[in-house]
Amino acid sequence: METHPLQKFRFCPVCGSAHWEINNFKSKHCVDCGFTYYGNPSAAVACFIQNKEGELLVCRRAHDPAKGTLDLPGGFVDLYESGEEALKREIKEELNLELTDIQFFQSIPNLYEYSGMVIHTLDLLFTAQAVDLTPLRAADDVKEAFFMKLNTISSDDFGLDSIKKGIIAFLKATT
Numbered sequence: 001m002e003t004h005p006l007q008k009f010r011f012c013p014v015c016g017s018a019h020w021e022i023n024n025f026k027s028k029h030c031v032d033c034g035f036t037y038y039g040n041p042s043a044a045v046a047c048f049i050q051n052k053e054g055e056l057l058v059c060r061r062a063h064d065p066a067k068g069t070l071d072l073p074g075g076f077v078d079l080y081e082s083g084e085e086a087l088k089r090e091i092k093e094e095l096n097l098e099l100t101d102i103q104f105f106q107s108i109p110n111l112y113e114y115s116g117m118v119i120h121t122l123d124l125l126f127t128a129q130a131v132d133l134t135p136l137r138a139a140d141d142v143k144e145a146f147f148m149k150l151n152t153i154s155s156d157d158f159g160l161d162s163i164k165k166g167i168i169a170f171l172k173a174t175t
Helices: 085-096 161-174
Strands: 022-025 027-030 036-038 042-049 055-063 074-076 099-114 117-130 142-148
Touching: 036 085, 042 055, 042 085, 042 161, 055 085, 074 085, 085 099, 085 117, 085 142, 099 161, 117 161
Parallel strands: 042 117
Antiparallel strands: 022 027, 027 036, 042 074, 055 142, 099 117
């Protein structure tokens, strides 16, 4: 794993200088132009959706990282989006579902490896209800989606650390 979140960024993005130095544990500073960049976490969302039987909707990841493992539906927050807007968009893209009764559950920091770089994220977990489950279909980053009884869920089957922690907290809160 990288020793600094901005290790791969070797030149100042403002002036192009190679005098782009570590400033502190999350920033780099340009000695030539004075610009300082902070490597703050990217925001991501995930959702706990249950059916009328109380089973949890889970997904199988279609791509790395953690390809083939279980996950909650969700994804990254786009520019100018709130967490709730991102959640609605991602659930529509991945599962063809509309959400209602969105409630914040918890946030968990995570490390997400993408394109050979470790991205620090802050994962925002929500609970929500689907308006209607009949249009459910796996698409985009989801290989398959299905419901699981809560007593059959193991956090070890989920590939991302933040989602594992979220599953543990959710199961503790609901059982």
